[in-house]
Amino acid sequence: MKAPSIIATFMLLLLAGCAGTPFLAPRAPPQPAAPSPSPSPSPAVIPPTTAAAAQPSELAAPPSTAPVAPPQAAAPPIAGAPPAATLPNPSAAKAAGSTVTAAAKPPAPAAQLPKAASPTTDIAKPKTPPLDLTSLEQRLKSTNAIGVLTKLTLKNQVDDLLDKFRAYYQGKLKTTLADLRRSYDLLVQKVLALLQDSDPPLATDIVASREPIWGILSDPKKFATI
């Protein structure tokens, strides 16, 4: 019994809010899809935006009687963009209705750009996976994708390559870092060829760790810590 009365009160408040914003009507002319007189306040912002702005416009209608910018600025980007455009409108709308919409568009993307850019940078940061050699080694040992003898063979080849690096940094082996890189790439490709069909996640992680591992191998100081 209470729900209908609450809804009715809310609807009345909405209507009262719409009725209290006749001064926003001049913004209506640029909008073509507003045949009824009541939608005049918010629709001024609707044309530049898309159909998704219909809900924000309804939400913005009641508070539009007062300067609503602060609360809407805190609102999500979709709802925040139109109100930001409505603020400069009163001054500019009187000058030219069409230019209002044109002027209203730039501020909205400008306000959204920083918000959109920050999440991408936040997402980009965690993409760099931390190198966990111990975990990779353990996973290589425990994977069923490679047989025991094959694992032992690969371990021998890894040890041989590490010996080459050691000799290279000690000046005992006359080779170049490019040659060592070739050997390293070949060994990684062998491992990947063995893993890619039977243990794709491990293969993917090894691919991701390929350059970080080379960064350790190719740096004498880091290599000495191994």
Added chain:
Amino acid sequence: MSIRIAGLAITLFAAVSIATSSLAADDASVKKDLFTVITLQGLPCGEVVSYTTKNDNDHVVVCKDGNRYHVYVNAQGRVVVEKQ
């Protein structure tokens, strides 16, 4: 009585089938392992046709192309592939 015998026969057949399939899977995985080891050493072997296990980690492998290899782990823990 005949029902019991039939049940026993089915159980035995299932057990033998499972054991055979698991042995075949083991055999295939060992062949694959040996083939990979030989290939990683850069030696030719189209396919491992058969192998004879002499000891733990000690096999004589016959390849499809006619090559025979002795694959074993030496005292230093290295996998050695010797052509025979």
